Amino acid sequence: MNKLHAPLRDYLIAALLSAGLVAAGLTLYLDNRIGNTPSPITLENQPFRFAMGGGNISSQQIDIKRFSNGLAIISSGNLTLHAEQLSILKIDIDSLDKLEEIVFFARPKHNPSQFIRIPLAPGSAVLLDLRQYPDWQGTISEIGFLARSRLDGDHRIKAFSLEPATLSNEWQSLISSWLQFEPWQQRSVNYSTGGAREQLLYLPSVIIGWFLLAFVVYGLITLFQKRRFSLATPLALVLTGWLILDGRWLLNAFEQAKHSYSSYAGMSATERLKQGIDREIMTYIEHLKKNVLPDTPSKILLLTDSDSSQYFELKARYHLLPHSAYVSSGFPRKDELWERAYILILNINSSFVFNENKLISMQPNGKSRRIRLVHKNKTGNLLQIQ
């Protein structure tokens, strides 16, 4: 009986002792990072107001309802805080998937023209350790939130506090960074951070440290008890680590599945395409294909600037099919302008300045070809070469 349970006993001793050592080590490490502890800043003790957009602000929550030019800015007004002393941001935001972007911003006192921008992750309550952002330092003279959305709606900051680092906060921050929901992003097919984008210590490295330490503990047990080193225990330890990391991944997958289900279930193919940040571009492309472009395939040159990520242009190119489109950051040469072909310039990327008059006045080869504006709205300009 004793012999049967020996590997299990060894496993438990090694795993628990090692976990205890890792936890103690982490506690010491986190404790070392704690400095002075001033009072936290919360919605109750700090009056916030709308600088752009509108909604309601109470001591419990901030409701963002209106956007002006796609922006809502909520500011604390003038204040003085030391970034090193208040470094734990706790926040809970609702309806984030309808927002294009929401950031927590801070204005450094020594350089008021620059903003520190901290993108906020969607989903449930999050706890961020701002010390991971290199810019979060020195004296801060203003804090607030910047939300971006092309449509008005109900968005709510349900809880907010900027707190000093305490040991409890440090642990919460670390665990929260491991468990933070990581939604599908374009980088997901390349890598996953496994939680928050910035983490003080990544969970896999902690798990690796744990099982390596457990190997040593197990090695010492076998050495002192003069027993044979069995591979089963180290294998079980690695497998335990694997299961812990997989548990985290499955939690994330479950959250993602809920998110995907609420975003797409029961929708038609067209409705699905109009979800999230693609809504505007899809509506626009659908309108062009239905009402402006001919039924027969045409050639369309999507003009953009070289600094653009080209996300919307490339999405437009895909959804413009069967029209044959190409995204270019350079204006075509004179011999590359074909009769009746289209030029599409999207306005979603605000950095691209479109000089309509200059483009229309271009006459390739100095001959009879002209470019006319076929369709124009807030999303884009469609031109045709005559």
Place this chain on the structure above:
Amino acid sequence: MDLLRLACSLLLPWFLGYLIVRGSQSSLANSVSSNHCRNLGFGFFIGYFLLYLLIRFNLTISGELQYGLVIGLLCLLLLPSAWLAFNTQKRKAANPGLISLHQTCSPSRLQQWAIFALLLMIALHWAFALMETLLRPLFPWDAFTTWSYAAKAWFYGGYSEFIPPEEWLRNPDASQFTSHVHQYPIFSSLVQLWTATSLGRWSETLINLPSFLAGTAIGLALYGESRAQGLSTLPALLICYLFFSIPLVNTHLSLGGYADIWLAGYTGLGFVALISGVAKGERFTIMLGLALTGFGALVKFEGAVWFLTALAFLSFHWMGLKRSTLLLLVASALAGGAYLFNLTLIELPIIGLVGVSEGNLYLPGIGLIKLQYHNVWEPYLQNFFMLGSWNLLWSALLLSVLGCFFFQGETRTRREHGAALLFLFLFVTSQFVIFFLTDQGRWAEKFTSINRLPLQFTPALVFTLVIIWKSKLITPQSQGREDE
């Protein structure tokens, strides 16, 4: 009705591939330890390669994809394949190694619970990925810019080869399409085109069903091959679970549209077959591996490099350690001599330029690669041991390699460990050359290909764990009994 037609169109090539693998090993091989899961897993990729060839043939003769013709040819191929596979008498006589998945001894109650738990975990991963596939419209960047773009263009506009952007800009013809990567292989695009044609409409979600099936087939092949190696249900399921629980694998199953999961089938499973074949001395399995890695060259460009790696694997294995080392020394001496005499670049008839010139490496079939040192240790450390893309795969592999040296067993085990280590050595060397020594290093710094290229080897990397720990995982009750 559309969905039924789609299901038939997607499952028919799979079934055909299954029959071909099952039938050909019965006919060609004297003794191959196999099972239905293994045949289904490998068969999927053989079947889809055949589908690809038939579509290319169809496009060549008629210029457009004709559903009826391709499905007819697939059905036609079913007949001889079924005859080959179900010629039971012949198979029985020729293939005594075919084992069933039933165990001679029942697993204990604890093992039964563990099996149940593993099945549940695999099912969870599988279900989440399937849900994302069916709900979320095409999402990843390269999918809507490259792979699926081509498929959709051909579905709506008819098949025509993509032309370079410069040509597109000069040409007023609106029926031609262009892309910066117009010369990319079109395997995964044609599979998506096949899916849409079968369905009769373009679906932003269902076009990714084949990639999801590809991942499922890899899981089946890993389970089957682990069983064929003599593992019992529990450790074989564990290997299958390890594969499905790698977050990057899960992501590519959930967000279809990239070709990497296909290459994981061709190159990854190809190497599984090569390692297994070499370890067990099975010629058929080696041929299967070589064929799969060869087919991988048509899926993505890097597939050609992995095929050369597979050839190197076999050459080094057959030559043995001493002769391989001697060959490497001779090759190094020749390269040194060529450098001294300034003969670093030669042009061979048919093959073309081979060698190094002005900081560029010229390789036949691949072209020009810019040589450039990139110190990418840190990206590797971050991606493999800190971030969440790989779970503990790399730590497990590192420990397993160390384990190889500490726990050397009998001659057979040493041969198997030798095959696994040779594979890992070639894998590490290939990644080192690509990311440390060429301009591809910038993709390592951006955390992109540094993960996606190893993803293509994932089945083989997970299988290496089987090979290394097999002797410790096999219990007397693991051995299967002969089938039928």
